[in-house]
Structure formats: C-alpha cells, structure tokens
Amino acid sequence: MSILHTVNSSPFQTLALQQCLAILGEQDSLLLIEDGVVACQAKHADFLALSELAKQGQLMVLEADLQARGISARIGKSCSYLQFVELVAGHKSQMAW
Amino acid sequence: MSILHTVNSSPFQTLALQQCLAILGEQDSLLLIEDGVVACQAKHADFLALSELAKQGQLMVLEADLQARGISARIGKSCSYLQFVELVAGHKSQMAW
Amino acid sequence: MIEKKIGIINRCLPHGSAQGRESLDLTLAMSAFNESLSLFFIGDGVYQLLDGHDPTECLQKHFQPLFKMLELYDVENIYVCQQSLLQRAITEDQLMIEVTSVDTQTLKTNLALQDQLLSF
Amino acid sequence: MIEKKIGIINRCLPHGSAQGRESLDLTLAMSAFNESLSLFFIGDGVYQLLDGHDPTECLQKHFQPLFKMLELYDVENIYVCQQSLLQRAITEDQLMIEVTSVDTQTLKTNLALQDQLLSF
C-alpha cells in the first residue's frame, strides 16, 4: 500500500511535478490530470525522470484531459475516470499536487 | 519608455520569473510583489540572473510583502506602494506575471 | 487621439483554467472598440491554438472554434513564440488559425510597442 | 476502529494565498476529533513558520500567532523538510514553534505512514 500522487499543473508553469518526483516513494504511483497531462507529451526538464517512472509502470495519464487539449501521451499509461477510481482504491492514500 | 513587469509568485512554485527574465527587454524593469518577493531572499535557479538585473538598478521589491513574510531582500531596491505607483507612471506599460 | 495598442498575452494551457477562454472572450469583445489589438501566445499558451481540442468528457466549454472568429473581427496581429512551439514539438500547420511565428527578439520588440498589456 | 492517521501538507508561502491560514484552521479544528494528525512543511511551506510575519500593510490576516495553539491542542508531529530550510538559508531557531526537521528519506517514510493526506 502506498501513495497515489496526482499532479494537475504543467511542468512549464509550476514546479509541482519536480517536487512530487523528489519525494515520490518506490511503491508510489503518479497520475497526471488536468493541465498536468502535458508532462507526458512535451520535453521539459523532468521528462527523463518521468520516462523512467513510466518504464516502471508507475505513471498514468488521464485520457479525458489529453483529449480535451488535443494531445497524445508519448509516455505513461492512459487511464479513464473509472481507472482513476480503481487507482485510488488500490493505493493507501492520495496526495494532490 | 518600456515595460514594468510584475511577478507575484515564488520561483520555487512557478516558472513565471524564469519566463519573465527570458523576454525582459533591456529597458524594462521588474517589480516583485506578493509571494514573488522571496525571489530576492532565497537561492533559486535564477538568483544569479536576478542579481545581475539588480546591479543594473532594474529590480524592485515591494516592502510590504517582504514584511508580511518576515524576510529581507538580499538584492533589489525595496519599494513602497507609492513608489510602485510612480514605477507604473514611469513606464509605458505593465505586464502582470 | 491615436488609438491605443493593446497586447493580449496568453500563457496558459486550455481547460485547466478559464484563462484561455476568457482571454478570447475579451479579445472578441474589445475588437469592436479597438482595431489595434495584438495577441501573443507564449509558453503553454501555444496549446490554445493546437487543433483538435475535445473537452466534452472533462465538462469544459469547447471554445476553440471561436478562434476562427478572430479573422472575421479583423484581429490579425497574432504572434506565436517560435521557441515555445519547438519545445513542445508543435508545428505551425498544427495550429487552427494562421499566425506569425516570432523569435524571442521580435517578441520583445512587439511587446514593447504596446501601450497596454493584459495577461492571461 | 483505530483512528486514522491524517497528514496535512503545507507547500505554500503565507499571505500570497490563503492556503497556510486555511490549513492551520483545519488542523486546529480537526485536532478536537482526531489525535493522530501530522503536519508537514515542505518547499515554500517552511516560510509559514519563519518567525516575524507582519501582514498588516498588505491587508492579510496575521494568523501566525495561532501556530502557538498547536501545542495546546496536542498536535505534536510537526515535520519540516531539512533541505527546504537549507535552500532558503533558514535555521530551525528562526521558526516560531518547535519542529522535527527531517531529511527527504524520513519525509517519504512518514508520508507513507499516513492513511489520508490533505494538501495546502
């Protein structure tokens, strides 16, 4: 049991993603929502670290928010609201960034 | 005549300061307000660039916002609300970040 | 009196906030009163113009089609930051309207020309 | 039923937003119902505790004295990120209450212990 981190802002606007990655535990997962979804499309300072997380299967992206912005994810698993719910169910707690 | 840029967020929270510095013109000035004032106290990624601007006399910090947070500026000219008004009067336009 | 040059700056992604939508509302409304508007899309603001938004599932208003109105309203000075496009691997032909893509120096020059600026 | 461990995370500067003030309100109110609260101050959140706020001139509420109530309300698990203090050249004796300063690893461990988290 571990933490599901949700990041809702762009890595080009805030340092939330960077700070989240700095304290993300080994068992934790990261779900990108709202403006946060661009982090898996564009090349930003933490794209490499994010790709590593994706390789471990610990990175998810909310599909509806990608669609809203007309972009597609280059890394991470795309996820529906229903899967978002099951992610919360599958973790001990959630931390909103 | 030039632009007075105002930045109201912390460089530890947003990239507004960094993006502002990237398009700040040679004749422009920068005024830090609200949470933005910490940029002249703590060591962040753009502290050196900000120090350069301070040396040119182009960096101001709103005194009331420093006081509110119990911090003092290591760089930049401290400025009152009245001086803020005269800064606006002395520039062609203002750009809020 | 010479009409004031107004620059409207767009720095945010669409839908996470209402910035883009309310910036466009303001632009269209003000264009009836002022013919010297210039739009600037910098940083994440370029996503406003990236064709193909579909915000139905996240319950946001689909305002992107309204960008087409800019031409009808004679808003023609639309500047997009070249570097911001590059950084996001977005090409000009993926944008839903015609724009002038500018480098940082030209961006600075054009911003300095404006009498008033509004940020979104 | 065992009482749930609740972690309250403070990441913002005081006064630019109401985050700090409303986080403290919530903490003090919830402490009457739950004795397993832990507070975390990370990043700019450490400025909440930096002694000497004076927000009168910028019209914000001077809530900092209320941090003294935490002790009276038996909220004792107060963790501050060591690295965040260091980065801002703030020392523990400049903080207005007694805290436990922790490194990143300990921070992770303590966060993982919480059943529920609230972010401010």
Added chain:
Amino acid sequence: MNKRLKFAVVVSGAPYGAQGASSAYQFCCATLQAGHNIVGVFFYQEGVLNASQLVSPASDEINLPDFWAKLALQYQFPLEVCVSASLRRGIVNELEAKQLALSQFNLKAPFVLSGLGQLAELSAKADRLVQFL
C-alpha cells in the same frame, strides 16, 4: 468485481475558472458507477463557491452546482460546505443571512453549511479520502 469501498471527496477549487471541481464531479460519477459508495463531499477553500444557487452559466455550458445537487440527491450523500470558508467568500444560507443582517442569501439546497468537524467525521467513515485542488 473489486471490494466496495467508502470514498470521501474534498473539493478545494471553484466551480468555474479552474478545472478541479469538474474533475472531482467526474471522479464522483465514476466512483458510483464502479459500485463504490460516497460518504460525502466536503467543500473547502474556493470549493465553497460550488454551493451557490446564483451560478448562471450560458445555456451551452454546464451548471456545476446543479450537477452536484442532482448527483447528491440521486445517491443520497451529503454536500458539506465549510461555514467559515463560506462566509468570507460570500456563501451564506438563510439563517446566517438573518444573523448577519443580510437581506439576501445564496446557498443552494441540498448543500449544507457545516463545521470542519464534519470533515473529521467523513474522514473517519471513509476508506479513501481524495482531494481535488
């Protein structure tokens, strides 16, 4: 199917201007669709603005306070609104309006003004607590 869990949801964002409250609403719908329970939604900070009966968007836009009200009535969970966060943001029910000598009020039913103790209660009841900024 997975185990049925009890969810509590904290909404910290306004109904318009930021996306958080819409995300929270969609999350609640999905939670119920998945067969889980919602023990309650707590509105705090800017979230309290979701409880206004005066929110009047254009006809091609959603009315989030309406959406919350309908969902809560259909699935019978409470919409708790922090009273102190509300008053300073101009969300007032009829009773508070009288006590404050205000001629108008704007709290929408079935939202109710309540204290932070209610959040503590929701937290104690819930298997999972989720927050939307």
Added chain:
Amino acid sequence: MNKRLKFAVVVSGAPYGAQGASSAYQFCCATLQAGHNIVGVFFYQEGVLNASQLVSPASDEINLPDFWAKLALQYQFPLEVCVSASLRRGIVNELEAKQLALSQFNLKAPFVLSGLGQLAELSAKADRLVQFL
C-alpha cells in the same frame, strides 16, 4: 510633483484566497494619495467575486468589497464588473436575478455589471493600465 495621470486598474483575482485583489486595492489607495486619478476599476475573471454583498469575514479581518465601495464613493470612480464573467461565477444583480428567475441576488452597490466594452472605454481614457492577477 510629477504629472497627474489617469489610471485604469484591472482586477483578475478573488477578494479572498489570493492576494491580488488586496494588492490592487492598496495600489489604488497609493495612486490617489500620489495625486493621480483613477478612471475606473474593471473586475474580470475571479475578480468579479469582489462585488459580492454577501462576503462576511470575521471581525478581525478586512471586508474587501466594503473597502472598494467606500473608496469608489469617496473618489467618485466606477467599479465595473464584467457581466458574463459574473453570471457564471454566481454574481448577479437584482435585474439579472429577475430575468433568470432567481429569488436572490448579491451584487453590492456601487459595483455595476457591465460589458467588456466598458473595459475598452476605460482603456481608451487611461494613461496607464495596471492588472492584478
């Protein structure tokens, strides 16, 4: 003393929760103190929430809508509130309330609901335009 200038101020932030509207108010006070004129303050986006008559902070906190109202009455400048941004955020005057069949309203005097054309007018009149986020 410097030349007297005409200022227009745009407020994009809520009266509570973020500092921008307070900063704008202090800026306006300083502008008047310096002998400049304010041609008007325009409230847009979250700024429209400054126009609520229901904002009721605790007694040890400032009531920003009150502060705006007093300053505007004393110095005779208009407080213009964007009507479309207002309606979707739940700021409604008596007339709009009637037309929308709402039983309550919350716009505070002397704030007035107006269109974005009013912003264009303020912009044309002003020597300087200043925005607070």
